[in-house]
Amino acid sequence: MGQTIIEKLWEAHSIADLGDGNQLIYIDRVFFHERTGSIALQGLEAAGRTVRNPEQVFGCMDHIVDTIPGRTDDTMVPGGSAFITTTRKAAHAAGVNLFDLGDDRQGIVHVVSPEQGIALPGLTLVCPDSHTCTQGALGALAWGIGSTECEHAMATKTLAVKKPKTMRVRFTGQPGYGVTAKDMILHLIGRHTASGGVGYAIEFAGEAVRALPMEARFTLCNMAVEFGAWSCIIAPDQTTYAYLAGRPYAPKGHTWEQALAYWQTLPSDDDASFDKETVIDCSALVPQVTWGTSPQHETGIDGIVPDPADEPDTNHRQSIERALEYMDLEPGTQLAGLPIDSAFIGSCTNSRLSDLRNAAAILKGHKVADGIKAICVPGSGQVKKAAEAEGLDKIFTAAGFEWREPGCSMCFYAGGDNLGLGKRTVSSTNRNFENRQGPGTKTHLASPTTVAASAIKGCLTDVRTLEP
Amino acid sequence: MDKFTTLTAIAAPLLRINIDTDAIIPSREMKRVSKEGLGEGLFAAWRYTEPGSRNENPDFILNQEPYRQAQILLAGTNFGCGSSREHAAWALAEWGIRAIIAPSFGTIFYANCVRNGILPAVLPEGRVQALAALVAEDPKNNQINIDLEKKIITTPDQLTNTFDIAPSDQEMLMEGLDTIAVTMKRDDEILAFQAQDRLKRPWIYL
Numbered sequence: 056m057g058q059t060i061i062e063k064l065w066e067a068h069s070i071a072d073l074g075d076g077n078q079l080i081y082i083d084r085v086f087f088h089e090r091t092g093s094i095a096l097q098g099l100e101a102a103g104r105t106v107r108n109p110e111q112v113f114g115c116m117d118h119i120v121d122t123i124p125g126r127t128d129d130t131m132v133p134g135g136s137a138f139i140t141t142t143r144k145a146a147h148a149a150g151v152n153l154f155d156l157g158d159d160r161q162g163i164v165h166v167v168s169p170e171q172g173i174a175l176p177g178l179t180l181v182c183p184d185s186h187t188c189t190q191g192a193l194g195a196l197a198w199g200i201g202s203t204e205c206e207h208a209m210a211t212k213t214l215a216v217k218k219p220k221t222m223r224v225r226f227t228g229q230p231g232y233g234v235t236a237k238d239m240i241l242h243l244i245g246r247h248t249a250s251g252g253v254g255y256a257i258e259f260a261g262e263a264v265r266a267l268p269m270e271a272r273f274t275l276c277n278m279a280v281e282f283g284a285w286s287c288i289i290a291p292d293q294t295t296y297a298y299l300a301g302r303p304y305a306p307k308g309h310t311w312e313q314a315l316a317y318w319q320t321l322p323s324d325d326d327a328s329f330d331k332e333t334v335i336d337c338s339a340l341v342p343q344v345t346w347g348t349s350p351q352h353e354t355g356i357d358g359i360v361p362d363p364a365d366e367p368d369t370n371h372r373q374s375i376e377r378a379l380e381y382m383d384l385e386p387g388t389q390l391a392g393l394p395i396d397s398a399f400i401g402s403c404t405n406s407r408l409s410d411l412r413n414a415a416a417i418l419k420g421h422k423v424a425d426g427i428k429a430i431c432v433p434g435s436g437q438v439k440k441a442a443e444a445e446g447l448d449k450i451f452t453a454a455g456f457e458w459r460e461p462g463c464s465m466c467f468y469a470g471g472d473n474l475g476l477g478k479r480t481v482s483s484t485n486r487n488f489e490n491r492q493g494p495g496t497k498t499h500l501a502s503p504t505t506v507a508a509s510a511i512k513g514c515l516t517d518v519r520t521l522e523p
Numbered sequence: 524m525d526k527f528t529t530l531t532a533i534a535a536p537l538l539r540i541n542i543d544t545d546a547i548i549p550s551r552e553m554k555r556v557s558k559e560g561l562g563e564g565l566f567a568a569w570r571y572t573e574p575g576s577r578n579e580n581p582d583f584i585l586n587q588e589p590y591r592q593a594q595i596l597l598a599g600t601n602f603g604c605g606s607s608r609e610h611a612a613w614a615l616a617e618w619g620i621r622a623i624i625a626p627s628f629g630t631i632f633y634a635n636c637v638r639n640g641i642l643p644a645v646l647p648e649g650r651v652q653a654l655a656a657l658v659a660e661d662p663k664n665n666q667i668n669i670d671l672e673k674k675i676i677t678t679p680d681q682l683t684n685t686f687d688i689a690p691s692d693q694e695m696l697m698e699g700l701d702t703i704a705v706t707m708k709r710d711d712e713i714l715a716f717q718a719q720d721r722l723k724r725p726w727i728y729l
């Protein structure tokens with residue numbers, strides 16, 4: 056019987072069988088950032104250990120650094136500069152690569168790694184950050200780990216991993232205008248819950264995935280962890296190869312040809328079987344938005360806030376009740392038209408050049424509604440530079456958006472910069488957890504175009520009513 | 524790391540589903556580059572009345588007696604989902620939690636627990652709810668007993684629940700192992716794999 060792409064990569068990286076489905080897996084690349092990587096590097100140093108192949112280890116400053124222009128090592132996060140300086144010192148001592156402040160390649164780790172061609176098809180790649188699954192979009196086996204496992208991966212070049220079950224999610228049909236990869240993944244989570252993928256490595260397949268440009272594939276894979284998945288992957292194809300060709304760390308010349316020949320063997324065999332199969336039809340999909348405090352609390356923009364009384368399962372009913380209390384929403388409220396206070400475009404989900412282009416196409420010639428705090432944070436220095444070269448920054452600022460330096464920024468609240476505590480925000484990020492973007496902040500997740508349209512109208516808005 | 528063999532302790536029910544690691548330890552409570560000093564920030568948004576304050580919210584279960592002495596959490600589906608922050612496990616351990624019983628866990632959180640001396644035990648939802656009901660009757664006397672070697676959880680009414688755990692995870696918890704040292708015993712195999720791999724996939728090696 057044939058193999059899935061997941062099984063092929065698993066086998067290619069297996070060093071030893073540790074029993075009961077656990078395998079010692081060879082790790083090709085390790086990424087880290089200043090919040091969790093700092094602790095891992097410190098731990099190694101304290102134990103007198105060294106990094107086995109420092110040239111394969113890459114770090115980014117993204118979580119704690121400010122994103123306001125003119126930033127320095129000092130941050131608005133209380134105690135934040137220690138994360139930056141400790142990481143820098145430990146990274147230099149360990150001899151690993153670091154995209155530091157001032158380097159125009161700096162940015163959010165999951166944006167930088169593909170952009171630099173460090174993530175490649177067929178690799179195993181880990182980072183002490185849950186959204187590492189983003190990079191599965193290139194056909195890599197990429198997953199998030201804790202700091203202790205990161206120390207292990209850096210010191211030994213391996214990790215002990217339990218073999219995941221496999222799932223294939225096929226997205227069929229062609230989504231209509233205004234429906235993006237963000238809407239596809241939100242819909243999947245809404246339909247199958249935030250724990251629907253627990254224990255699985257997931258292959259995203261189907262014609263709607265094949266049709267996605269590379270950057271949209273990153274968005275799709277980014278939120279697999281919000282589905283509970285261990286990781287996710289998209290088989291590499293021409294779109295992948297065209298994206299990678301010529302990137303700084305991607306193979307060149309003869310080794311590119313060698314790599315390409317190998318990559319073409321990776322897609323799942325026709326007769327491969329998965330432990331679970333799911334199909335999502337995208338043809339009838341509308342732009343999605345969340346109303347609650349879990350990514351599974353979502354519906355179409357034309358939908359209403361649900362009534363917990365309609366939910367038969369006690370746990371889910373209680374979760375909805377609590378979410379509505381936190382979000383200050385009544386059952387039956389129309390989502391389109393709900394007034395917002397702020398709007399955010401950024402994060403490893405939606406801060407790439409195409410995201411900014413799509414949002415700018417909506418914003419062009421408009422202004423954000425009175426009183427709306429609106430912020431755009433490009434995902435990396437490269438994204439920012441490219442966006443400025445085509446004048447996107449001017450469109451954002453003319454519309455009333457702040458235009459920032461790259462980083463995670465207001466995707467989460469660490470005690471400093473925020474979108475307004477207790478305020479209602481529409482955000483292109485991936486987590487609407489209680490207090491995630493600040494104490495009391497009420498987050499509605501949506502695509503960058505929905506965020507742009509909502510910022511203009513001052514309320515959650517169906518982007519399809521606002522053609523660019 | 525503390526070894527985990529058996530434990531008899533007060534259990535605190537916190538049965539909400541999808542409790543994420545941002546809730547277990549908010550970002551703003553991760554103030555230093557350290558694994559320590561995090562217990563105070565555990566569940567900060569629920570445990571204290573205002574952000575950043577240390578005024579206890581009397582309604583939150585871990586602020587109530589005798590749950591203040593709880594060493595076991597009874598939790599809902601997908602406990603520890605979200606961010607990979609190992610700070611969640613460090614905060615729980617520092618506060619005094621040694622075991623969590625839930626129908627399922629966030630995958631990264633599960634691994635982080637095992638590496639920090641916390642047993643994540645999976646029981647069916649109905650069993651977790653039954654344990655919670657029993658504990659709620661008399662939390663101080665209805666303590667829960669966990670035997671990791673036998674992989675059983677016993678209640679005061681002598682009902683026995685068995686749970687599954689991978690042998691390597693079980694061993695790590697019972698022996699309090701340093702995982703890097705364990706893996707380094709296979710260093711020859713790792714280096715041999717790498718030497719072969721360099722020939723097979725030269726483009727990997729920068």
Ligand code: SF4
Binds near residue numbers: 186466467485
């Ligand atoms: S942008 Fe947000 S989700 Fe992505 S890595 Fe940064 S903090 Fe995490």
